[in-house]
Amino acid sequence: xxxxxxxxxxVLPRSLVRPARAGALAAGALAAxxxxxxGCGIVPGVAQGSEDDTITVMxxxxxxxxxxxxxxxxxxxxxxxxxVNDHGGIDGRRLKVLTCNERDDAVAAARCARRAVAENAxxxxxxxxxxxxxxxxxLEAAGIPYIGGYGLTHDEFTSPLSYPVNGGQPALxxxxxxxxxxxxxxxxxxxxxxxxGDQLPPLLDSGLAAGGHDPAxxxxxxxxxxxxxDAAERAxxxxxxxxxxxxxxxxxxxxxTGTFMDSFRRVRGDHPEVRTxxxxxxxxxxxxxxxxxxxxxxxxxxxxxxxxxxxxxxWKPMKEVVRAEAFGDNRIDPADAGVQTxxxxxxxxxxxxxxxxxxxxxxxSVAGALDGGLKISTGNLTPTLRWKFQDTLASxxxxxxxxxxxxxxxxxxxxxxxxxxxxxxxxxxxKDAAL
Numbered sequence: 001x002x003x004x005x006x007x008x009x010x011v012l013p014r015s016l017v018r019p020a021r022a023g024a025l026a027a028g029a030l031a032a033x034x035x036x037x038x039g040c041g042i043v044p045g046v047a048q049g050s051e052d053d054t055i056t057v058m059x060x061x062x063x064x065x066x067x068x069x070x071x072x073x074x075x076x077x078x079x080x081x082x083x084v085n086d087h088g089g090i091d092g093r094r095l096k097v098l099t100c101n102e103r104d105d106a107v108a109a110a111r112c113a114r115r116a117v118a119e120n121a122x123x124x125x126x127x128x129x130x131x132x133x134x135x136x137x138x139l140e141a142a143g144i145p146y147i148g149g150y151g152l153t154h155d156e157f158t159s160p161l162s163y164p165v166n167g168g169q170p171a172l173x174x175x176x177x178x179x180x181x182x183x184x185x186x187x188x189x190x191x192x193x194x195x196x197g198d199q200l201p202p203l204l205d206s207g208l209a210a211g212g213h214d215p216a217x218x219x220x221x222x223x224x225x226x227x228x229x230d231a232a233e234r235a236x237x238x239x240x241x242x243x244x245x246x247x248x249x250x251x252x253x254x255x256x257t258g259t260f261m262d263s264f265r266r267v268r269g270d271h272p273e274v275r276t277x278x279x280x281x282x283x284x285x286x287x288x289x290x291x292x293x294x295x296x297x298x299x300x301x302x303x304x305x306x307x308x309x310x311x312x313x314x315w316k317p318m319k320e321v322v323r324a325e326a327f328g329d330n331r332i333d334p335a336d337a338g339v340q341t342x343x344x345x346x347x348x349x350x351x352x353x354x355x356x357x358x359x360x361x362x363x364x365s366v367a368g369a370l371d372g373g374l375k376i377s378t379g380n381l382t383p384t385l386r387w388k389f390q391d392t393l394a395s396x397x398x399x400x401x402x403x404x405x406x407x408x409x410x411x412x413x414x415x416x417x418x419x420x421x422x423x424x425x426x427x428x429x430x431k432d433a434a435l
Contacts (some may be wrong), residue, residue, distance in 0.1 A: 013280050053089075055353065055361050056096045058116040059342065059386040061128040062104035063317035067224045068254040070150075070338040071129040071331040074099035079326035080346050086324075090353045091237045093361065102127070107133035113138035122363045123147050126342030130196040130220070132156055146365040147352075148345020150281075150338060151306075152196055157398040163370055163387055165344045165378070167404045167426070169252075170194075170203050174426045174433065175406035176250065176304040177207020177216075180277055183302075185242030186217070188235040190228070190251045190260060193220035198250055206433035221253065221260070228256075228263040233265070239415055240272040257282040258290060261297050268297070280305035280409075285416050293414030302419065303409045307344075307381050309361045309418050312336035312382050318343040340381075348376050348385065383423070392427055404430060 059077035061070035072190040080344060081097035084090060085254055098119055100112035113135035116124055126148045132155030139146055140161050151168020180187055189204055191197040197220065205215040221231040239247030251260045256276060268274070280303055288298055304379045319334050321343075326332050332339055352369045353361055376385040383402050394400045404427040410419035 006041065007429060033413050053092070054094045054096050056098065056119055056121045057088065057239050057349065058098040058100060058112070058119070058124050059126050060100040060102045060109070060112045060124070061307055061338065063101045065104040067256065068099070068128075068130075069104075069106050070336075072333055072339045073128055073331055073342045074101075075326065075331040076322070076339045076342045077346070079329070079332065080321055080343070082325045083321045084350075086370065090144050091357075092352070102131070104130070104131045106131040107352070110134045110138060112414065116144060117142040122366050123217060123349055126345030128152070128326040128338055130194070141201045142363065142392070143367065144363045145370065146368075148341055149350050151199055154199060154397070157393075157401045158233070159400065160389070161367060162400050163348065164400055165385060165403065167227060167406065167430075168293050169200060169279070170398060170401065170430055170433070171306065171404045171406050172281075173203035174207040174404075174429045175201055175209075175408070175424055176277060176279055176302065177204040177213075178209070178210050178424075178426065178429055179302050179304070179408060180248050180250070181208045181211020181213035181246070181427055184213070184248035184275060184277075185245040186239050186247040187213070188219055188238040188247070188249050189216040190219045190221055190231050190235050190249065190253065192203060192223040192253055192256075194223055197252075201428075202433050204250065205431050209432065210429045222254070225256065226259065228260040229267060232260065232267050234267060236271040236274060242330060246273060246275050248277050252282050254280055254282055258287050261291055265291075265297050275300060277302040279303065283416075284333070284337070285310065285335050286381060288411060288414055295408040296414065298411045299414065301411045303416060305337065305407045305409055306403075307340050308335070308407060309409055309416060310340075314379050315340070321420065344378050344381055347378050351376050352366045393430055396416075396431060396433055398430070401411070401430075 042246035059074045063071045063072040077099060081095050084095045089095060096202050100115060102109045102112055109129045110130040121144060121290060123145045127148040130152045132153040136159050145161050145163055147163045147386050148165040151166050153165050156162045190202060191200045191311050201218040206240055208215060219231055219234050221228055224353050235249045239249050251257045253260050277299055283303060291298060315334060317363050320333055322334055352374060355369045355374055356365055370387055383405055385402060387402055391399055391402050407423055408420040409416050
């Protein structure tokens with residue numbers, strides 16, 4: 001399904017030729033559609049206009065898994081779809097939002113992508129998955145742009161049809177490493193024993209090296225463990241082994257960071273004092289409250305993020321959407337980095353559609369607009385976004401990374417507050433990363 005204004009006109013020219021959707025691919029996907037409905041949803045009442053006036057998109061994320069869950073991302077996408085249609089659609093076109101449970105599983109992620117093809121989605125917007133190698137080939141074959149992924153995998157920064165809105169894990173870890181280089185003795189990184197986790201140590205080490213610090217101790221841990229006592233012991237032994245400044249323990253385990261900190265709290269009394277630090281996504285205000293607030297293990301910790309802190313006035317438009325369409329939906333936390341990324345991703349998508357004027361809205365035309373030099377304003381939540389065929393960080397294998405800015409926050413009296421004004425650009429640091 002594509003969105004076409006009632007007034008016919010031509011599509012804007014594209015800077016890159018996109019693969020056409022092959023008839024056989026679409027037919028096969030449609031035949032399989034009935035088998036893919038489990039775990040996927042449609043915003044009720046969002047597609048009531050004629051098909052020619054409706055644009056279809058999809059948002060996916062893992063829900064109800066034993067590891068990381070991001071239910072707020074598809075929930076916010078549904079709320080955004082209702083809000084847009086209540087306000088006249090996007091340039092007069094109605095928005096149909098499909099959602100899919102990615103289940104933190106490569107097979108499920110691929111199924112979500114095939115359903116996006118079967119439903120003629122013009123984009124996948126504001127989604128979370130660490131299985132880029134499972135879904136991106138399907139999107140690429142159909143020419144469907146992937147706008148505003150969470151930035152978990154290398155694939156999101158290499159695919160020509162990926163349009164990341166933040167610097168992902170590369171920017172967060174590099175920025176955190178640069179901060180810790182000035183404040184920490186030995187550093188221990190506790191991260192998932194996964195392919196995505198394997199990419200984290202060189203990123204943190206690039207920031208440490210920029211500040212003249214030794215590399216972090218790389219400690220692998222099971223992604224879905226129910227206890228991390230052994231990993232906590234090993235991290236403390238390394239971080240407390242220096243003779244100078246306090247060492248630092250950096251858990252980067254996504255939703256399992258809270259589980260790690262429970263184990264950490266139990267064993268830390270047997271070791272010299274250390275600091276903790278992490279990245280947004282592994283900790284947020286909800287995690288801080290649950291871990292004891294000001295008396296918890298995060299007090300004083302540095303946290304790097306992509307965007308301004310949650311209380312910043314620049315988030316007001318996003319919060320208005322939540323208040324209007326999802327006030328009672330406790331899946332949506334405006335302070336969650338996933339929800340924030342979904343808001344920014346839909347901001348990008350909306351401006352791309354509006355740039356087409358009366359032209360037809362298809363996957364190819366949306367991708368063509370973004371590749372054609374369109375500059376996207378996000379209300380200063382990020383720098384102005386613009387994707388080129390190969391950007392500054394192509395030399396280290398991240399050609400689609402266009403926003404390497406991070407913010408620095410710190411836990412003070414149990415609250416996550418800004419620790420530095422504005423953004424810090426870690427492009428130069430990433431250029432030296434041994435990826």
